[in-house]
Amino acid sequence: xxxxxxxSNATTPIRPxxxxxxxxxxxxxxxxPSSIHWFGQHAKSMIDxxxxxxxxxxxxxxxxxxxxxxxxxxxxxxxxxxxESQKAKGRHIITSKIEHxxxxxxxxDLEKQGYEVTWLPVSRDGAVDPDSxxxxxxxxxxxxxxxxxxxxxxxxxxxxEIGRIAEEADVYFHSDGVQSTGKIPIDVRRLKVDLxxxxxxxIHGPKGIGALFIKKGTILKPLLTGGGHERNxxxxxxxxxxxxxFGHAAKMARESMATDMAxxxxxxxxxxxxxxxxxxxxxxxxxxAPRLPNTxxxxxxxxxxxxxxxxxxxxxxxxxxxxxCSSGSMEPSHxxxxxxxxxxxxxxxxRLSLSALTTREDVEYVIEVLPGIVERLRDLSPYYKxx
Amino acid sequence: xxxxEKLLDYFQNPRCVGEIPGADAVAEVSNPICGDVMKLxxxxxxxxxxxxxxxxxxxxxxxxxxxxxxxxxxxxxxxRARLITKEEIADALGGLPASKxxxxxxxxxxxxxxxxxx
Numbered sequence: 299x300x301x302x303x304x305x306s307n308a309t310t311p312i313r314p315x316x317x318x319x320x321x322x323x324x325x326x327x328x329x330x331p332s333s334i335h336w337f338g339q340h341a342k343s344m345i346d347x348x349x350x351x352x353x354x355x356x357x358x359x360x361x362x363x364x365x366x367x368x369x370x371x372x373x374x375x376x377x378x379x380x381x382e383s384q385k386a387k388g389r390h391i392i393t394s395k396i397e398h399x400x401x402x403x404x405x406x407d408l409e410k411q412g413y414e415v416t417w418l419p420v421s422r423d424g425a426v427d428p429d430s431x432x433x434x435x436x437x438x439x440x441x442x443x444x445x446x447x448x449x450x451x452x453x454x455x456x457x458x459e460i461g462r463i464a465e466e467a468d469v470y471f472h473s474d475g476v477q478s479t480g481k482i483p484i485d486v487r488r489l490k491v492d493l494x495x496x497x498x499x500x501i502h503g504p505k506g507i508g509a510l511f512i513k514k515g516t517i518l519k520p521l522l523t524g525g526g527h528e529r530n531x532x533x534x535x536x537x538x539x540x541x542x543x544f545g546h547a548a549k550m551a552r553e554s555m556a557t558d559m560a561x562x563x564x565x566x567x568x569x570x571x572x573x574x575x576x577x578x579x580x581x582x583x584x585x586x587a588p589r590l591p592n593t594x595x596x597x598x599x600x601x602x603x604x605x606x607x608x609x610x611x612x613x614x615x616x617x618x619x620x621x622x623c624s625s626g627s628m629e630p631s632h633x634x635x636x637x638x639x640x641x642x643x644x645x646x647x648x649r650l651s652l653s654a655l656t657t658r659e660d661v662e663y664v665i666e667v668l669p670g671i672v673e674r675l676r677d678l679s680p681y682y683k684x685x
Numbered sequence: 686x687x688x689x690e691k692l693l694d695y696f697q698n699p700r701c702v703g704e705i706p707g708a709d710a711v712a713e714v715s716n717p718i719c720g721d722v723m724k725l726x727x728x729x730x731x732x733x734x735x736x737x738x739x740x741x742x743x744x745x746x747x748x749x750x751x752x753x754x755x756x757x758x759x760x761x762x763x764x765r766a767r768l769i770t771k772e773e774i775a776d777a778l779g780g781l782p783a784s785k786x787x788x789x790x791x792x793x794x795x796x797x798x799x800x801x802x803x
Contacts, residue, residue: 602721604744605696608688612697622719623744628787630720645720645742678702678748680713680724680740 299614302660306500306653307449307477307593308618312543313502313655319546320504323539331536332525341538348545352509355548356475356494357485364510364531365541369476369497371521372510373400373443375532376472376493379518380441381408384470388438394418394426394455395636397445400495401474402632405443418444423587424453424637428460435467442471446478446494450620450633450649451584452593454482461490470516476500476508480551481559481590492516498540502654503547507540551654558654563591565661566652570594572665577672583637583647592653595620597639598646600682601675606648609671615664620647688745689779696745699752701759703738712799716791721747725755725795729803734758734766739795746781746788750774754792763803769796 303311323344329337331345349360366372381391393405395417405415416434420426426444442464447454457473464471472493478484480501486494494511498504512518512531524533570582579599598606603619610617618624620631622641630644639647650664676682688696705726715722721743728736737758741751754774758766771789775781781789 600742602743602747605748608693608696608745612693621744623721623747623785623788628718628784641720675742675748678699678740679742680722681742 300663302615302663304650304652304656304660304664305616305618306656307452307649307651309499309505310502310653311655312499312504313547313550315550316503316543316546320539320543323542327538331538332527341536344542345536345538348541348548351545351549351552352496353511355480355484355552356496356511357487358494358511359514361529362486362511362514364512364528365536365544366508366510366532367506367537368499368508369398369474369495370400370508372476372495372497372508373398373472373474374404375510375518375521376495377401377404377408377441377443378521380470380472380493381413382519383517384440388440389413390416390436390439392416392418392431392434392439392442392444394420394444396420396424396426396448396450396453396633397443398449398474398476401443401445420453420636421587422638424448424451424584424633425587426455426460428456428463431460432463432467435463435469439467439469442469443474444471445474445476446484446489447475447482447590448584448633449477450631451595451637452477452590452651453584454478454588454590457489457491464492465490477590477593480548480555481592483555486511486513493518498544498547501547501551504540504543507537507544509544554654559591562652562654562656565656565658566591566594568658569650569652569661569665570596573668576665576669580672583634583639592656593649593651595647595649597643598648598672600679601646601672603645603647605675606646606671609675610664610668613667613671615667617651618649620649621645687782687785688749692746692749692778692781695749695752695778699748701738701752701755702740704740705736705738710799710802712795714791714795714798716743716747716787718787719744721788721791723747723751723791723795725751725799727758727799729763732763734761734763741791743791744785744788746785747791749778750781750789750792751795753778754789754796758796763800766796767800769793
């Protein structure tokens with residue numbers, strides 16, 4: 299069966315070149331980077347190279363990159379670390395209602411510990427209004443954490459404007475860049491972020507590795523204490539193979555982002571236009587806001603998302619949904635709820651996310667099979683009447 | 686996949702889909718949590734269910750369990766049909782993942798409701 303993978307916001311296939319770069323680390327270059335002998339120092343130099351590649355991808359300096367076990371740890375480190383470091387100054391944090399669970403649940407946990415969190419609403423297109431950030435500021439605000447691009451609907455937030463507001467107010471600013479890294483150009487100086495989270499496996503690197511950009515001079519209490527690795531910011535012997543893979547993936551992303559993402563954006567637009575013309579009663583979420591070029595989130599009336607996902611899977615197509623039926627928690631996606639969708643509307647949501655490795659044939663195959671699947675499910679619906 | 690072959694077959698090729706014009710009873714139930722909906726039509730003959738058809742808007746488990754339960758009804762004694770439980774439906778389809786057990790409630794509720802006057 300033909301297999302088409304359009305769930306790249308969940309994870310991406312690892313690039314063969316990345317595997318090639320990692321293999322020597324998994325075989326002969328096994329040294330502990332903290333050791334002073336050749337084995338250790340060779341591993342250390344490989345980490346240094348990788349750190350440079352990750353830093354360049356976001357216009358940071360190598361010394362500002364701390365490797366973590368992934369995006370979730372980077373988010374936890376940024377938010378918990380800042381909450382702890384700044385607690386003498388205040389206990390107020392500003393975030394949005396559409397953050398990834400790694401940020402949302404971390405902020406909720408801090409609320410239980412006595413911190414106060416302002417949850418900013420978003421527009422119907424899923425954008426945070428920078429003015430709402432300004433209005434939420436108060437004495438005792440210690441951190442603003444707003445994601446760069448949303449994982450479900452792909453909307454890109456006005457980080458540069460929020461960064462200016464944070465700078466003027468002298469409040470630390472963290473952005474979860476897990477979905478934006480490698481997909482849109484990022485310059486942490488221009489964005490004026492103090493902390494920026496990244497993940498390797500969303501850009502064709504290995505899982506289990508990510509990084510947090512920590513602007514020079516920023517004091518952040520470590521989550522993990524131990525041998526003082528990563529310049530005393532994240533203890534634990536380095537995941538050398540993961541770091542090398544992430545570095546190579548970051549290098550490839552930087553070199554080919556412009557051409558890859560222009561092509562991906564065209565494919566996404568083609569996909570949206572074709573689905574809209576072939577299937578009636580569908581809507582694109584976040585359509586009028588700036589969006590990542592690789593993501594489309596559609597709502598299909600008179601059909602349910604989990605049924606669509608399973609039907610597509612049986613045809614070899616991998617996508618995801620924000621429907622309550624697939625969440626385990628039995629609640630619709632908090633992102634779709636935040637953009638004003640009722641549970642009924644969220645019921646038929648479908649996220650298709652492309653990557654640099656997606657081909658035109660992949661997209662054409664989905665355009666070919668999805669209309670029939672929707673029609674079959676609608677024919678089963680007691681509400682759908684053919685016009 | 687978390688679903689059995691049998692469940693996927695009932696999802697892909699649901700039996701007893703449709704409406705019954707002039708049905709003796711119709712019930713529509715929805716799951717207030719996830720939003721799934723099932724509508725069930727029955728034709729009654731004495732103490733037996735002569736025919737049953739359904740329509741549903743919901744996830745694969747909801748559609749499969751609705752179809753299987755509706756198929757069970759055809760020819761069944763009313764008093765026996767009333768005893769159909771969500772577990773009976775789920776077990777017959779090879780079980781459901783823990784987070785999807787509530788899906789079979791839709792069908793068992795619809796059966797109880799459609800038979801309430803008989």
